[in-house]
Amino acid sequence: MIVTRLDAAQLLDRAEELAELLVDIVNGGASVGFLAPLDPAEAAAWWKERAAAAAAGRLAVWAALDGDRPVGTVGLALPDKPNSAHRAELVKLMVHRSARGRGLGRTLLTAAEQAAAAAGITLLHLDTETDSPAERLYAGAGWTRAGVIPDYAADPGGVLRGTTLYYKKLERTQ
Structure with a gap:
């Protein structure tokens, strides 16, 4: 399994x-963030929309590849305001059901954390x-x-669920 960062062009090329x-x-x-059943065309359009943010430097995305097939992703959403340049939001850590149970989620999480620290991010x-x-x-x-925010978002079945907020302090590695 290889974890690689995808640039804007690769997000467009690999959208499907x-x-x-x-x-x-x-x-x-x-x-x-989506309701089931999710239409593949809607999912592809969502990924294509991410390319602009990646091109602008506001989003970094890593994919775990099994051969050439993406089986996991993680992203860092980077703020665009000067007072928040030290932090980023970890987004869309996903592992395909067929690839679970092999430590891939932890591998993706570590890749994002290490890249954030190398970029001078001190808070995720x-x-x-x-x-x-x-x-x-x-x-x-x-x-x-x-902490927990109750009834924050609907799960894929449409039922409102709470969300738990997490943070992690990082040491700069640059």
């Missing part, structure tokens, strides 16, 4: 493959569905639970 991953995640019940934050399997991953990787 990345859409397959997103559809699998959402239709499998993961709460990443994220939100995830409360009581989801992802909470174990973040807690085990040293993230600090900041």
Whole structure:
């Protein structure tokens, strides 16, 4: 398994493959902002829209490749304001159902954390569905639970769920 950073052109070129991953995640019940069943065309359009943010330096995306097939992603959303240049939001950590149980989520998380530290980011934050399997991953990787917001977002089935906020302080490695 190789983890590689995707630039804007690669996000556009791989939009259909990345859409397959997103559809699998959402239709499998993961709460990443979409309702099930997710239309592959909608998923591909969403990935294509990310290319502009990547080109502008506001989004960094890594993909885990099994051969040439993306089976996982993670992103860092970078703020555009001077007073928040020290932080980033971890977004869309996703692992295809067929690739779970092999430590890929932790590998992707580590790649994003290391890249953030190398870029001078000293604070990461994220939100995830409360009581989801992802909470174990973040807690085990040293993230600090900041609190829960009830009824924050609908899960893929349309049921309102809480979200748990996490943060992690990083040491600069540049």
